[in-house]
Amino acid sequence: MLKGCLTNKTKAFDANYMASNLYALATARGANKDKLLHGTGIFTDDFTNNRLLSVNQLLILIQNAQHLCSGHDIAFQFGHSLVNTIDAQYPDLVNALKSTSDFIGCMRVLSIMNVQIFPFMSAHTFKDPDNIYIVLQDSIGLRKNQTFMIEASCTALVAMSKTCIGRRLKFSFSFPFARPKHIYEYEENLGSRLTFSHPMLTIKLPISETTISCPDRHPGLNRYAVKTVINKRLYKFSLMDKIRSQLRSKPGRTLPELATLNSLSQASFKRILKEHNISFQQLVDELCCQEALYYLQIQKLKNEQSAAYMRFNDVNNFRRAVKRCTGLTPSELRQT
Numbered sequence: 001m002l003k004g005c006l007t008n009k010t011k012a013f014d015a016n017y018m019a020s021n022l023y024a025l026a027t028a029r030g031a032n033k034d035k036l037l038h039g040t041g042i043f044t045d046d047f048t049n050n051r052l053l054s055v056n057q058l059l060i061l062i063q064n065a066q067h068l069c070s071g072h073d074i075a076f077q078f079g080h081s082l083v084n085t086i087d088a089q090y091p092d093l094v095n096a097l098k099s100t101s102d103f104i105g106c107m108r109v110l111s112i113m114n115v116q117i118f119p120f121m122s123a124h125t126f127k128d129p130d131n132i133y134i135v136l137q138d139s140i141g142l143r144k145n146q147t148f149m150i151e152a153s154c155t156a157l158v159a160m161s162k163t164c165i166g167r168r169l170k171f172s173f174s175f176p177f178a179r180p181k182h183i184y185e186y187e188e189n190l191g192s193r194l195t196f197s198h199p200m201l202t203i204k205l206p207i208s209e210t211t212i213s214c215p216d217r218h219p220g221l222n223r224y225a226v227k228t229v230i231n232k233r234l235y236k237f238s239l240m241d242k243i244r245s246q247l248r249s250k251p252g253r254t255l256p257e258l259a260t261l262n263s264l265s266q267a268s269f270k271r272i273l274k275e276h277n278i279s280f281q282q283l284v285d286e287l288c289c290q291e292a293l294y295y296l297q298i299q300k301l302k303n304e305q306s307a308a309y310m311r312f313n314d315v316n317n318f319r320r321a322v323k324r325c326t327g328l329t330p331s332e333l334r335q336t
């Protein structure tokens with residue numbers, strides 16, 4: 001059932017965290033206050049009265065900020081500001097993060113509260129003997145705001161890891177767009193391990209980095225803090241991530257089957273997806289792309305092996321699907 005999932009219309013976010021941070025950043029750069037809030041349904045009083053906002057309201061605010069602010073650093077600074085102010089907004093979450101044993105523990109804690117603290121993107125992980133691969137995916141229907149949120153989320157991840165571990169970890173970032181002109185901002189905030197024009201946003205981290213102990217680790221405090229965080233959590237999934245989970249749990253499910261599973265008509269299911277700026281086929285292709293990158297680009301498996309893991313009975317159909325969802329042939333993926 002999709003009931004209880006976060007949608008882009010759900011009013012679930014205190015105005016005094018994400019919206020307030022972005023408002024402060026934009027006005028500090030000279031953005032007109034009235035123009036910044038135009039069309040958002042947000043008022044300055046909301047930043048102090050704990051009014052709840054929806055993702056759609058936040059996305060309009062982000063669009064306005066990008067339009068009104070000069071320079072290319074506001075998304076990166078937004079990512080930093082979320083980490084710098086998270087202690088005041090979610091003290092139990094910060095306790096859970098700092099008291100965990102290592103970065104893997106930090107990732108688990110972040111996944112528990114992902115929808116609540118950063119509803120725009122979610123993570124899916126793969127690993128091999130040497131590295132962990134974090135695939136960041138749109139979880140709410142970002143459209144024009146995708147690049148902004150990629151910059152903000154990657155910055156927040158780097159900053160949060162430094163908060164938990166005590167130093168910047170050796171992340172390598174592969175971005176799904178061409179090398180930007182403002183490359184300095186990427187290097188300043190994310191480091192020098194950057195590649196562009198990749199089929200999917202992927203973050204690589206050596207396994208050895210994930211097991212570095214947190215300086216403030218405390219198993220007892222961590223158990224208590226995590227339990228507190230879970231009890232305060234309002235949503236476990238965004239709607240898009242719930243559908244992804246249903247597709248991953250039983251690959252090959254059709255649109256009619258998913259509609260029935262969620263007690264919806266096909267028309268209603270399509271409408272809900274459209275409201276989140278995505279289609280059923282796009283979700284299917286996205287998951288296909290993730291698996292193709294893992295089996296072909298990372299594991300370097302042969303076509304027959306990869307096709308079997310990805311549940312294709314016909315290798316030719318497998319090749320066509322990989323080309324459609326990644327833009328590259330299986331051979332080209334293995335060579336990258």
